[in-house]
Amino acid sequence: MLWDLYQQYRIGQLDRKLDRVQDASNQDSVARDALARLEEKLDRLALINRAMFELLRESAGMSEERLSAKVLEIDLRDGQADGKAAPEPKRCPKCEAMISPRFGRCLFCGYQDTAVASFT
Ligand SMILES: [Zn+2]
Known part of the structure; x- marks a missing residue:
């Protein structure tokens, strides 16, 4: 009788552990899907940025130097050259x-x- 109760207790513990492992696995799957979607969006945005730059280079004489200077100017608007454009609160x-x-x-x-809203 005591042994049966102990076994039931142990089975309950294992069931809870199994539930936690399955929850963690589901969360990993959701995170992987979200990452894959973000990578697809990033690749698409990089492609569009490249197309825009090439159009500007062909039609308006844009150069890598002017683009780099503008990127640095915008980056420094928040006082930090950190590779990010942080819009200021208004x-x-x-x-x-x-x-x-x-x-x-x-x-x-x-x-x-x-x-x-255009740049968020
Ligand atoms: Zn208001």
Whole structure:
């Protein structure tokens, strides 16, 4: 009797462990799918950027040097040459609350900041 209770206890422990392993496996699968989608989007964006640059080079005389200088100028707008363009927070023109560049709209009154939304 005591042995049976102990065995039931152990089976319950193993079932819970198995559930956790299956949950972790499912989360890994979801993360891998999300990563694959991000890589596809990144590849597509890189392709579009290259096409845009080549069109500008052919039609407007754009050069690698001018592009690099502009990238550095934009990178330094937040005071750090970190390879990222961090848009600055702005005040909402309707309610004066700070608008997070991350959301591109005022979380207090709903004002849509279209200038920020284009690059988020
Ligand atoms: Zn607002």
